[in-house]
Amino acid sequence: MKPISLSTGRYALVLGLGAGIGAGLAARAGQTGNSGPWWVLFAISLAAMVLAAVATGFVMRFAASRFIQKASTRDRIAAGLTGTALVVLVLFGQKWIPGFSARTAAVVSIPLGLAAGFVLAELAVRVRSTGTLIAGVLFALFAFFLLRPDAPRGGAPGAGGDENELPPGTLAAIESGRAELLLDEAPVPAVVVIGWDGAAWKVLRPLLERGMLPHIARLLDGAAWSELGSMAPNWSPVIWTTIWTGKSPKEHGIRWFLEDQGHVIPGFQQPAELPATFPVQRFADLFFERRSVPVTTNMRRVKAVWNIANDTGIPVGLTNLLVSWPVEEVLGFEISGHMKFYPDLDGLVHPPEEQEATIRALLNNDWALEDAPGLIPTPWLANVYRSEVNLFRESLRLLEKNPAYLYIFYTHSLDSSQHRYWKYHAPDEFSFAVAEDGVETFGDVIEQNYVIYDRLLGEMMTAFPENTTYMIVSDHGITANKTLDRDIPAMAGLEEKPEVDPELVSGKHSKQDPGILILKGPGIEPGEVRDADVYDIAPTILALLGLPVPDDMAGRALEEVMTPSFLAAKPVLRSGTYEGASPRGSRAIATEHDDEMKERLRALGYID
Numbered sequence: 001m002k003p004i005s006l007s008t009g010r011y012a013l014v015l016g017l018g019a020g021i022g023a024g025l026a027a028r029a030g031q032t033g034n035s036g037p038w039w040v041l042f043a044i045s046l047a048a049m050v051l052a053a054v055a056t057g058f059v060m061r062f063a064a065s066r067f068i069q070k071a072s073t074r075d076r077i078a079a080g081l082t083g084t085a086l087v088v089l090v091l092f093g094q095k096w097i098p099g100f101s102a103r104t105a106a107v108v109s110i111p112l113g114l115a116a117g118f119v120l121a122e123l124a125v126r127v128r129s130t131g132t133l134i135a136g137v138l139f140a141l142f143a144f145f146l147l148r149p150d151a152p153r154g155g156a157p158g159a160g161g162d163e164n165e166l167p168p169g170t171l172a173a174i175e176s177g178r179a180e181l182l183l184d185e186a187p188v189p190a191v192v193v194i195g196w197d198g199a200a201w202k203v204l205r206p207l208l209e210r211g212m213l214p215h216i217a218r219l220l221d222g223a224a225w226s227e228l229g230s231m232a233p234n235w236s237p238v239i240w241t242t243i244w245t246g247k248s249p250k251e252h253g254i255r256w257f258l259e260d261q262g263h264v265i266p267g268f269q270q271p272a273e274l275p276a277t278f279p280v281q282r283f284a285d286l287f288f289e290r291r292s293v294p295v296t297t298n299m300r301r302v303k304a305v306w307n308i309a310n311d312t313g314i315p316v317g318l319t320n321l322l323v324s325w326p327v328e329e330v331l332g333f334e335i336s337g338h339m340k341f342y343p344d345l346d347g348l349v350h351p352p353e354e355q356e357a358t359i360r361a362l363l364n365n366d367w368a369l370e371d372a373p374g375l376i377p378t379p380w381l382a383n384v385y386r387s388e389v390n391l392f393r394e395s396l397r398l399l400e401k402n403p404a405y406l407y408i409f410y411t412h413s414l415d416s417s418q419h420r421y422w423k424y425h426a427p428d429e430f431s432f433a434v435a436e437d438g439v440e441t442f443g444d445v446i447e448q449n450y451v452i453y454d455r456l457l458g459e460m461m462t463a464f465p466e467n468t469t470y471m472i473v474s475d476h477g478i479t480a481n482k483t484l485d486r487d488i489p490a491m492a493g494l495e496e497k498p499e500v501d502p503e504l505v506s507g508k509h510s511k512q513d514p515g516i517l518i519l520k521g522p523g524i525e526p527g528e529v530r531d532a533d534v535y536d537i538a539p540t541i542l543a544l545l546g547l548p549v550p551d552d553m554a555g556r557a558l559e560e561v562m563t564p565s566f567l568a569a570k571p572v573l574r575s576g577t578y579e580g581a582s583p584r585g586s587r588a589i590a591t592e593h594d595d596e597m598k599e600r601l602r603a604l605g606y607i608d
């Protein structure tokens with residue numbers, strides 16, 4: 001076998017570099033809104049590229065002169081398998097192997113580059129005369145892969161395209177101006193959606209049987225209900241954004257609890273968004289820290305049901321939603337979920353002139369606790385009850401001033417308590433004996449959390465008109481964390497800074513743990529609903545508002561829960577889109593509380 005000419009490596013190197021530079025320039029030119037100076041990003045990308053090119057060129061020469069001529073078929077297969085194993089290790093190792101850091105991955109990339117070089121050289125030898133050309137082309141493709149442009153992100157923070165101008169022909173433009181028609185005859189609020197994070201029938205049903213949830217029982221009488229299918233990835237901010245938008249995580253842009261914003265380069269205030277290809281990212285990981293920021297409202301790329309309602313003239317009220325900071329400039333009002341933790345932030349209440357009064361009402365009011373003597377087993381739960389009742393009562397004040405047709409109230413505490421206290425709620429589900437004094441102290445935290453929600457529901461049903469339509473929805477259920485094999489005592493309460501220990505998280509959830517759906521109102525047909533999942537919620541809310549369901553939502557409006565007279569008055573129509581021409585969505589907004597927020601997420605076992 002004729003050995004490869006030494007010039008092949010150099011030729012491929014030149015070709016690859018040329019292609020890399022071209023691709024890098026194209027990437028930078030096509031990318032708007034990048035927070036770092038383009039030349040720094042470009043220099044880093046190019047450096048990574050050059051490193052890869054030099055390594056590959058060197059290996060091609062080395063392999064051609066020293067190795068290939070002598071290698072047996074078995075050696076080549078072994079080398080190929082080793083290369084493949086290394087690829088798998090680097091690509092997935094970080095996720096699978098504890099302690100496998102970005103730095104380790106970068107080091108492992110070196111033998112990986114050698115394996116790639118071996119394959120290229122082998123190919124060049126085999127095809128002889130055209131080998132140089134093929135190696136060059138392959139290398140150019142590789143270079144472009146390294147530096148290819150990221151998906152463009154449009155829109156200024158919070159703006160989300162031009163909100164005031166509805167593109168002609170979209171559903172919002174066709175439907176705009178409905179509010180007057182609706183509000184004249186409808187109760188305020190007409191549709192109330194209550195989000196209970198993590199609520200599950202398997203906990204609810206026994207409590208209902210024991211008569212502990214009288215208001216939920218009253219709502220269920222004559223209601224439609226369902227085991228609501230959840231989704232993957234099973235992270236609350238992701239699922240709730242799907243619930244409110246009817247879109248997949250890929251479409252709506254909320255992928256996790258945090259957004260990885262890229263590398264922090266000394267001397268520059270904003271982190272740099274390097275091309276999202278694996279080797280470039282790994283190379284940069286060697287030298288720069290990454291910054292991650294909790295997800296914020298402005299990241300959402302598509303409209304939520306309240307944006308659609310607003311576009312058609314329907315006012316809304318939003319309280320305590322999971323991804324709700326900064327608040328949106330809704331027609332109606334919104335209180336951010338950040339309110340109870342970070343009252344010093346801006347953007348907690350819309351309209352903004354209400355922020356001060358709202359903060360005052362929420363922080364300086366102890367009415368809730370006086371209502372509930374003996375109800376609360378732990379200080380943490382007492383705090384939950386206090387803040388949730390206060391939030392609702394403050395919402396009523398804003399609702400009075402800003403009548404809303406659609407009102408949404410979300411609360412998260414149930415998910416937290418189920419994660420932390422599941423082994424005390426269901427000690428039999430674990431392979432080890434759960435400490436009895438723990439069961440004694442914490443055994444009813446989860447139950448009492450449901451009782452709190454029941455009380456709040458009762459308060460809502462008293463405050464709102466008779467003919468209001470209710471929807472209660474949860475994003476997933478809960479199950480025992482079977483990976484635990486021993487008992488670790490829980491902290492007295494989550495308000496004390498807990499040690500970071502994943503073994504404290506005894507409840508977990510996945511796509512296999514269904515949430516709940518309850519619907520009750522004058523237009524609702526009672527009975528069990530089958531095959532409903534989180535994608536069906538946004539279409540169903542739109543149908544309940546009498547708005548067409550757009551074609552670009554994957555789910556369906558649950559027509560079987562609507563009475564014939566409701567459907568005669570508001571037939572479920574399906575067509576078009578509500579989305580504007582310009583894409584929404586921008587980078588998460590960093591705040592000084594980010595570390596604190598991450599600490600809270602970590603304590604609950606949501607992030608590592």
Ligand SMILES: [Zn+2]
Nearest residue numbers: 197198236475
């Ligand atoms: Zn959740």
